[in-house]
Amino acid sequence: MTGKKMVNTxxxxxxxxxxxxxxxxxxxxxxxxxxxxxxLYTLLGYKAASEVHxxxxxxxxxxxxxxVFWLLTTGEWKQYVPTTKKMFTVIHYYMFGIFRGDxxxxxxxxxxxxxxxxxxxxxxxAAFLLPIQMISGFLxxxxxxxxxxxxxWLSLPVVAAIHILGAFGVLSFLVGHVYMTTTxxxxxxxxxxxxxxxEEIQEGVELEDWEKRQRKGxxxxxxxxxxx
Amino acid sequence: xxxxxxMMTGWAFTMLIILGLVGPPITRAxxxxxxxxxxxxxxxxxxxxxxxxIWITADHSRHEVLQQEFxxxxxxxxxxxxxxxxxxxxxxxxxxxxxxxxxxxxxERIGKAGHSINNFCININGNxxxxxxxxxGYGWRDSSFNFNDExxxxxxxxxxxxxxxxxxxxxxxxxVQKPTVFKGNKKTYNPPDWNRVAQSVxxxxxxxxGTCHFYGGGGDGVKHGDxxxxxxxxxxxxxxxxxMDGQNFDCVRCxxxxxxxxxxxxxxxxxxxxxxxxxxxxxxxxxxxxxCHSSTPHKxxxxxxxxxxxxxxxxxxIPQYARVNPTxxxxxxxxxxxxxxxxxxxxxxxxxxxxxxxxxxDFRWEKDVQPxxxxxxxxxxxxxxxxxxxxxxxxxxxxxxxxxNDPNARIFPFKVHEGRQPYxxxxxxxxxxxxxxKKGTGAYWAEYDWKKALEKGMQAAGLTFSGEYDFVDTxxxxxxxxxxxxxxxxxxxxxxxxxxxxxxxxxxxxxxxRDSFKTINIIGWVLVLGTLVGVTFHGLGRAITRGRKED
Numbered sequence: 001m002t003g004k005k006m007v008n009t010x011x012x013x014x015x016x017x018x019x020x021x022x023x024x025x026x027x028x029x030x031x032x033x034x035x036x037x038x039x040l041y042t043l044l045g046y047k048a049a050s051e052v053h054x055x056x057x058x059x060x061x062x063x064x065x066x067x068v069f070w071l072l073t074t075g076e077w078k079q080y081v082p083t084t085k086k087m088f089t090v091i092h093y094y095m096f097g098i099f100r101g102d103x104x105x106x107x108x109x110x111x112x113x114x115x116x117x118x119x120x121x122x123x124x125x126a127a128f129l130l131p132i133q134m135i136s137g138f139l140x141x142x143x144x145x146x147x148x149x150x151x152x153w154l155s156l157p158v159v160a161a162i163h164i165l166g167a168f169g170v171l172s173f174l175v176g177h178v179y180m181t182t183t184x185x186x187x188x189x190x191x192x193x194x195x196x197x198x199e200e201i202q203e204g205v206e207l208e209d210w211e212k213r214q215r216k217g218x219x220x221x222x223x224x225x226x227x228x
Numbered sequence: 229x230x231x232x233x234x235m236m237t238g239w240a241f242t243m244l245i246i247l248g249l250v251g252p253p254i255t256r257a258x259x260x261x262x263x264x265x266x267x268x269x270x271x272x273x274x275x276x277x278x279x280x281x282i283w284i285t286a287d288h289s290r291h292e293v294l295q296q297e298f299x300x301x302x303x304x305x306x307x308x309x310x311x312x313x314x315x316x317x318x319x320x321x322x323x324x325x326x327x328x329x330x331x332x333x334x335x336e337r338i339g340k341a342g343h344s345i346n347n348f349c350i351n352i353n354g355n356x357x358x359x360x361x362x363x364x365g366y367g368w369r370d371s372s373f374n375f376n377d378e379x380x381x382x383x384x385x386x387x388x389x390x391x392x393x394x395x396x397x398x399x400x401x402x403x404v405q406k407p408t409v410f411k412g413n414k415k416t417y418n419p420p421d422w423n424r425v426a427q428s429v430x431x432x433x434x435x436x437x438g439t440c441h442f443y444g445g446g447g448d449g450v451k452h453g454d455x456x457x458x459x460x461x462x463x464x465x466x467x468x469x470x471x472m473d474g475q476n477f478d479c480v481r482c483x484x485x486x487x488x489x490x491x492x493x494x495x496x497x498x499x500x501x502x503x504x505x506x507x508x509x510x511x512x513x514x515x516x517x518x519x520c521h522s523s524t525p526h527k528x529x530x531x532x533x534x535x536x537x538x539x540x541x542x543x544x545x546i547p548q549y550a551r552v553n554p555t556x557x558x559x560x561x562x563x564x565x566x567x568x569x570x571x572x573x574x575x576x577x578x579x580x581x582x583x584x585x586x587x588x589x590d591f592r593w594e595k596d597v598q599p600x601x602x603x604x605x606x607x608x609x610x611x612x613x614x615x616x617x618x619x620x621x622x623x624x625x626x627x628x629x630x631x632x633n634d635p636n637a638r639i640f641p642f643k644v645h646e647g648r649q650p651y652x653x654x655x656x657x658x659x660x661x662x663x664x665x666k667k668g669t670g671a672y673w674a675e676y677d678w679k680k681a682l683e684k685g686m687q688a689a690g691l692t693f694s695g696e697y698d699f700v701d702t703x704x705x706x707x708x709x710x711x712x713x714x715x716x717x718x719x720x721x722x723x724x725x726x727x728x729x730x731x732x733x734x735x736x737x738x739x740x741x742r743d744s745f746k747t748i749n750i751i752g753w754v755l756v757l758g759t760l761v762g763v764t765f766h767g768l769g770r771a772i773t774r775g776r777k778e779d
Contacts, residue, residue, distance in 0.1 A: 039727060039741045046722035046741055050531070094766075099773040144534040157738035161745050168752025172759045179763035183770075 006185070006200040011113060011193055016076075019067050020194055026060040027170060029053075034167050057137050064134065079114050080123045087116040098183065107201050121173075129169050136163040269525015276506055276520045277475065289427040298422035301366045301402060302379040307426065309378060316378035318488040324364050326375065327352075331497040338495055343612035343689060345625055345658050347559060347647025347702045348445040351613065354662035354671075354688030357400040362440040369400045371688070384420075386436050387429040393420045398664070434460055434470060437479040449553040453597060453643035454710040458552035466552055468712050484513045491515040493707070496629070498606025501636070517541040531721075540604070540638035542709050544719040548596045549643060549708050554579040558592035560648040562699035565589075565676045572676075587663075587673045589648075599641030599708045601734055605630035608705065613691055616656045622701045623651075623658070632737050639734065641708040648701050650682055654694035658702070660685040 012020075033053035036043050044052060071077040089105045094117070097105070106115035114122060139151070139159050146152045181190040185200065193199030288294055293307045309316055323330050328339035337343045340352050340359070352359040353371075360368035364382045367373060374380065382401060384393050396404045396417050404417050442448060442457045449456030464471030469481070483490050491513035493499040503518040512519060521541070524533040532544070549555065567573065567586055577583030581593040610626035617623045625647075630637030650659040662684035665671030672681035678697060686693040724731045725741030732742065 037725075037740055039725075039744060042722075046725050047720065050721070050740075099769055101774070144537070157743070157745075160738060160740065161748050164745060165748050165752060168748075168755050171752075172755045175756060175759045176763060179767065182767070 008198050009108075009201050010197055011108060011199045011201075012197045014197070015070060017194060017197055019063075019070070022063060023060070023067075026056055026063070027174070029056045030060065031167060031171055031174075034163075038164060038167075054141055057134075057141065061134055061138060064130070080119060080126065082120050082123055083116050085116060087120075090115050090117045094183075108199060125170075125173055129166060129173070133163065133166040133170060136166060267526045267530075268528075269521035272505070272507075272522055272525070273520035277477075277481070284430070288429050291427070294426045295423060298426065299405075301382055301384065304422060304426045305366075305379050305381050305383055308383045308429075315383070315488065316381045319364070319381050320375065320378075321487075322489050323494050324488075324490070325381070327363070329495040329497070331494060337612065337614075338610075343614055343660075343691065344495075344610060345613050345660070346445075347625060347645060347649050347704045348451060348556075349663060350649060350658075351660040351685070351689065353660050353690075354685045355664040358398050358664035360401045361395045361397045361399065362444070363401045366401045383429070384425055385439060386432045388425040388436075389428040389430045389433065390421075390425050391435055392418075393425045394418070431478070432480055433478050437483075441479075445556065447556075449550060449555045451556070451645070452706050452710075453549040453555040454546065454706070454708045456550070456553040456555065459710065462552075464714055465717075466711055466713075468714055470710075482514050482519075484515065486513075493606060493608065496607045496609055498636075500606070538632075538638060540640040542707075542712070543599075543601060543639050543641050545712050545715075546599065546641055546708050546710075547713055547717055547719045548598055549641075549711055550595050550597050551711060551713075554581055554593040554595040555597065555643065556581075556591055556645065557594045557597065557643075558590070558646045559588065560590040560699075561588065561650065562648045563589040564672070565678075586676070597643065598730065600644045600705075601639050601731055602628040602642055602705070603630035603632060603634065603637045603734075604628040604640035604642075604707065605634050605637040608707070611658070613658050613660050613686075613689060615658075617651060617658060617700065619651055619653075619656065619698070619700045622646075622703055625658070625702050625704045627703075628705060628707070639731065643706040643708055645704045645706070646701065647704065648699045650678060650697045651700045652694050653696040653698050655692065657691075658700075659693060659697055660689045660691070662688060 030053060033044065033049040033056070035041070036049040037046065037053055043049065071080075086106050093102060093105050096102075104115070108115075136159050139146075139154065140156075140163055142149070143156060143159075146154055181194075182188075184190040184193075189199060291311075293310050294304075296307065298304050298307075305316070319325050321330070323339070326334075326339070327341035328334055328337070329342075332338050343351070343353075345351055349355065349359070356368055356370050356373075364385050365373075365380045366382055367380055382395075385395060394403060394417050395401055396408060397410050397412060403420050405419055407416055407418050409416050438455075438457065438460050441452070441455055442459065444451035444455075449458075458466060459470055461472055462470045464474040469475050469477040475481075480490070483492050485491065491499060492515060499515045500513060502512075503516050503523055504512050505518055505522045506512065506514070506520060507522070514520060517525075518536075518541075523536050525536075525541075526532045535544075563584070564587060566584075572586035573584075574582050574586070575584040577591075577593070579593050579595060581591070583591050583593075585591070605628075607629040608626050609629050611617065611623075628640065628642065630640075650661060651657065652659055659682045661672050661678070661681040662670055663672045663681065665674060665684075667674040670677070670680040670684035672678065675681070679695065682697055683693055683695070719730070722741070723729050725739065727742055727744075729742060731739065
C-alpha cells in the first residue's frame with residue numbers, strides 16, 4: 001500500500017449499522033427459506049419454510065418502512081443520488097488499479113460514503129430490486145385476497161416468476177457485495193466499519209479535491225458542512 | 229352548567245377509552261373458554277353435535293300389529309304401513325327404490341336399473357335376483373317387477389336393529405324361509421325372527437346402511453375404498469366422526485333425510501350445490517364438511533384456511549383409504565373362464581383376498597391406498613351401455629366434473645378402479661353380460677360362454693349386440709369422503725408441494741414447490757454463478773498481484 005496516512009473516521013451511525021445487519025439477516029433467511037419453498041432443497045420442511053418466509057417477509061416490509069423514513073428525515077437519501085462523475089475512474093480502478101495497489105480514486109467520506117459505482121448499485125437494489133421483491137412477495141402472500149382487492153387479473157405464476165427472478169438478483173448482489181467488502185485497505189476493513197461504525201480512510205489532497213468536486217456537482221442548497 | 233357538560237364529556241371519553249382498552253381482552257377471554265387450543269371449525273362442529281337428544285315416543289314391541297305371526301317381508305311391511313301410511317309412497321320416489329337417477333327423465337335410463345355401467349359386475353339387467361339382494365324391496369326378479377307395490381318395500385333392512393335380519397344373496401331381496409347355505413360364501417342364512425326384527429325398528433345405524441354400502445360390488449370393500457365393514461365398529465383412527473371411541477356418528481348424522489330421501493350425490497347431481505354452514509342455514513343438510521365446520525375451520529392465520537376455496541377438506545384429511553380392510557383396485561374380466569382340472573376355481577393372494585376366480589377373472593387388492601386427485605364440483609358424469617367408446621384408449625366409464633376455473637370445484641380425492649371388460653367390436657359400446665342364472669339361461673357363471681352371456685345380458689337391457697366382442701381397459705372413479713383421519717395424520721404440505729407429490733399429475737395451474745420456471749432458473753443461476761466466478765477471478769488476481777508487489 002502507499003504510505004498515505006490513515007485517519008479513523010466515524011462513518012456509520014448506530015441505526016445504519018443495525019439496519020444493515022438486520023437486513024442481512026432478513027434477506028439471508030428469506031433466500032434460504034424462499035429457495036426451499038421453490039423446491040431447491042429440504043431444510044426446514046416446506047411448511048416451516050413457507051411460514052418463516054411469510055413472517056420474515058412481512059417483518060422486512062415493516063422494517064423497510066422505518067428505513068425509508070430514516071433516509072428521508074436524515075437526508076441520507078442523497079448518498080444514493082446517482083452520478084456519472086468518476087464512474088469510469090472507479091470502474092478503471094477495480095479493473096486495473098486495484099491490482100497495482102493504487103489508492104481508491106473515491107475514498108469514503110462521511111458526506112459521500114458511496115463511490116459512484118456503489119451509488120448506482122445500491123440505488124438499483126434499494127429502489128428497484130428490493131421493492132420488486134417486496135411488492136411481488138406481498139402480492140404472492142396475499143394471493144387469496146386478489147379477487148376482493150380487484151386484482152384477480154394478476155397471474156400467480158407471473159408474480160411467482162418475478163419473485164424468483166428477483167431472488168436470484170438479490171443472491172447475485174449478495175455474492176458481489178460480500179466480495180467487495182474485502183477490497184478495503186485490509187480484507188476486513190469494510191466489515192469492521194459496518195460493525196463498529198469506524199473506518200480508517202486515507203487522508204490527503206486527493207480527498208479534498210474529490211470533496212470539492214463533489215460539492216460543486218450537487219445542486220445548490222444540498223451541501224452541508226463537513227462533519228469533523 | 230357549561231363546565232359540567234365539559235366534565236361529563238370528559239368522563240364519557242375516558243370511559244370509552246377504558247372500555248376500548250378492557251373490552252377486547254374480555255371478549256377474547258370468553259372465546260378462549262370454549263376454544264382453548266383448537267381450531268374454531270372443530271369447536272363449531274362440536275357445539276353443533278354436542279347434545280344429541282334424539283328420543284322416541286313409541287315402543288314398537290308393544291304394538292299389537294307387530295305381534296302377529298309373520299311369514300314374509302311384505303307382511304311386515306303391510307303392518308308398518310298400517311300406521312306409517314305415507315312411508316312407502318315416499319320411499320317409492322327415492323333412488324334407493326328406483327335405482328334410477330331421480331334428476332333425469334326415467335327414459336334416459338341413468339342408474340343401476342337402467343343402462344349405467346361400472347367395471348365390477350357391470351350392470352344388473354338379466355342378473356336381478358343376485359343384485360337385488362341389496363334392493364330395499366322384495367321380489368325384484370326381472371324387469372316385470374311392480375315398482376308401485378307398497379308391500380314390496382323392505383322397511384326392515386334399513387330400520388331393524390337386531391342385526392339378525394339377512395336377505396339371501398340370490399333371492400331377489402327376500403330372506404330365506406328355512407336355513408340355507410349360500411355357495412358363494414358357504415355361510416348359512418337363517419329365516420328372520422320376524423316379530424323380533426319388526427319390533428326392534430329404529431333410525432338406521434351404520435349397520436343398516438353398511439349391509440349394502442359396505443359390500444357393494446359383491447363383497448366387503450370391493451367398490452368404494454372408503455366404505456367397508458371396518459366402518460361398522462370403527463375407532464377414531466379410522467374415522468374421527470364415526471369412531472366409537474369418539475363421536476360415534478351414524479351415517480344419517482351427515483346424510484340427513486327428508487321424506488326418506490337421503491342426502492348425498494346421485495350420479496351427476498351434487499350432494500349439495502352450496503357450502504353453507506349451519507350458522508348460515510340451520511335447516512340445510514349436513515352433508516358437507518362445511519355444514520358443521522364452516523369454510524374457514526382452522527385457526528386464524530393458518531394457511532390451510534386459504535386452501536379451502538380450491539382444496540376439498542377430504543384431500544388433506546383422508547391421507548389414505550382402505551386403511552383397515554383392503555379394497556379392489558383392478559378387475560380383469562378377460563381372463564375369466566380358466567379352469568383347473570375342468571373345474572372352476574378361485575385363488576387367494578395377499579390380504580387374504582381372491583386374485584383369481586374362474587367366474588370373474590383376475591383381481592388386484594390394495595390396502596392403505598393413496599387417492600388420486602381431480603377437480604370435482606360434486607358432479608360425476610358417466611357413459612352408459614348406449615354410448616360410443618374409443619376402444620383404442622382406456623375408457624373412462626365415469627369421471628369427476630370440474631376444473632380449476634369452476635368456483636364450485638375443489639381438488640378432491642378419488643379411488644380409481646381399473647377394469648378390463650367386454651365391448652361390442654362393431655357397435656363400439658360397452659356390453660352388459662348376463663352373469664347370474666341357471667344352466668340353460670346363457671348365464672356366464674353357469675356356462676362360461678361370453679357370447680351367449682352378452683347376448684342375453686344386452687337383450688335383458690333392451691339393447692343390441694352385434695355378436696362380436698372383445699375386452700377394453702376401463703376406469704371407474706369413487707369420491708373418497710369417509711375414513712377422515714385424526715388431525716395428527718393429515719396430509720402434510722410437502723406431500724403436494726413437491727414435483728413428485730400427490731398432485732404431480734394435476735396440470736393447468738401453478739403450485740409453489742411443485743412447479744418451477746426452467747428459463748428463470750437458468751437465467752438466475754447464470755447470474756449468480758457468473759458473479760461468483762467473476763469475483764473469484766478478481767480475488768485471485770488481487771492475491772497474485774499483491775504477492776508480486778511484495779517481492
